[in-house]
Amino acid sequence: MAKFTFNMPDVGEGVAEAEIVEWHVKAGDLVEEDQHLVDVMTDKATIDIESPVAGKVLEVAGEIGETIAVGAMLLVIEVEGEASANEAEAAAERIEDEMSDADGADAAPVPAAVAERIEVENPDASDADDAIAAGPKPAPAPSPAPAPTPEPKAEAKVLASPAVRKRAKDLGIDLAEVRPAEDGRVRHGDLDQFLAYNSQRGFSPAGAVRADEEIRVIGLRKRIAQNMAASKRHIPHFTYVEECDVTALEALRADLNANRGSRPKLTLLPLLITAFCRLVPDFPMINARYDDEAGVVTRAGSVHLGMATQTDAGLMVPVIRDAQARNLWQLASEIARLAEAARNGSAKSEELSGSTLTVTSLGPLGGVATTPVINRPEVAIIGPNRIVERPMFVPDGQGGERIEKRKLMNISISCDHRVVDGYDAARFVQEVKRLIETPVLLLQD
Incomplete structure (x- = not known):
């Protein structure tokens, strides 16, 4: 019998350590080759680590929530004979090479955290499917x-x-x-x-x-907590809120859906994203990333739009690549695809990073106004709120006014005050208001 020490493999992209999320074995267990041993979380993904050899587990390193460095002992397995130990070493190297090559593409995703955690966020501003579960009274x-x-x-x-x-x-x-x-x-x-x-x-x-209950903050929830704390600690936030009349926009959406044929059903979000993308060239500082350590702001040429999505594991932010190059129906399809991938854990790491601007919405739960937290290192995040019907004074066509029931929605934007001035944020939202209150402008070339 020989002891084989299985060290934490190198998963690539400069990852130096990982957090233990869940053990699937314990000391004394018999394991088979390629058996699932442990789940660990890096800054990029949750990774399943498998056994390179069959044998008996003698020792495991660390408790759930602890961090283990790449190359440190992960667990010790008793194998039969020195030859088996040598084979285990070779198998461990093979597993490390495969994990490094895969680069986390097939792993469960980790988000760039965003938004105030009231929340759940739902990418569909008119869909109540992703309502936030209320906590215990x-x-x-x-x-x-x-x-x-x-x-x-x-x-x-x-x-x-x-x-x-x-x-x-x-x-x-x-x-x-x-x-x-x-x-x-x-x-x-x-x-x-x-x-x-x-x-x-x-x-x-x-x-x-009810009895008090202690829950360890680990895995995805721990990453969200760290990212939220870093965002509030490093970024001087300010939030601007404007009320918009979306009566005509909702009527346009209903007409488009009535004549969509086999195309996907439109929610409000593709229309809003179209408005944002049309305006970004005139407001380049909104669609940017700020490296505060290097003192460099990068104005993005394309809109890679982060879409805050609530999942059972916590908040994730899949990214719509080149949103400015997609039409309404393409945006609707990509929104649905990415949201489902985030919820079922099939989103790839590259689909959860690289955003330049984020939109976050609670849909019908959105409240009167929100003050979302910026998805660092971005410099702005936009939050459509709940649509409500209220009476408004509108022109009667004869120089006077009449009272009419209208559909109103507030749009919130939080910005990094180091990069974006309040005046520019207000101008951007006012232009968004102009487009969505005259929605035919969204369809013109």
Whole structure:
């Protein structure tokens, strides 16, 4: 019997270390050649490492979340005979060569993190499929001692709104037993207090006490945390928000979809991307990358658009290459393809890097306005928000105005103030507003 030390292989592109994400074996396990041993994460991808030899695992290096250097001991395997140990060495070298050649192309992807983490982000600004999962509700405060039961009141004399009366009826509460906090009118807060004080009478509080839970920040979530912290630490952000009337844009989208034939269905995002790409030549500092260590800003000649996408593993940013060279239908197809690749883990590393500008959206969950975090080393990120219908004053064609229901959407842009001035960011968004409020301009050559 001989001991074979399997060291962390070199995965190429100057990677010096990797984080242990998940062990698939432990000391004492018998493993076969090419068996999946461990998942590690580099700055570029999550990589599956396989065993170069069959044998018994004697020792593994490190716990989940720890970092291991390339060339350091990964695990020790007991093999039969010295010849087997030599064969294992050769197999290990073969695996390292294959991993280096593959350059992470078939590995699970790692994003360039982006956007405020409210989030999920959905590349489709009109699709609710990627809504953010709400976190657990906080545990309620301990119920105080029961309060003295108030003097009964005649139901007819209790002041309360219809909504409060309906809620009390649904809960089986006699409003005459509820003591209002002010001005004699029972409000929802008074019902809440009544429920808390009278839980022993069968009125249970809404929440349930849950035990604290500790979750280690590892893998993709750790990368996101590091990238977000670096972006906020190094970049002086500012955010500009403008309201846009997208009534005509949504009507155009509906017409295009009604006559699309076999082409993919258009969401709002391809139309917005088209607007961004038309304006970038006039605002080159928006589509740029800043190397703050070298003090160099690179204005990109093409728009490689990062598209923030929520996945089960966390936020990823697949990149639409040369977005300015694609028409609406091509953009729609590429958006769908990249989003699916990111979610199912098939996106390649080159599809998750090299973006020059990023768009991030929560779709119908987008809220009134967002302040997205820049995808470093880019200098700007654009965030379309939720479309809402509100009354607006519009020209009546006779020199006056009339009130009309319109579809409105806010567009947020966060910029690196070292590179982009507030005036330029505002001008860019105002031009975006002009294009999407007159959407026929998006279709002209």
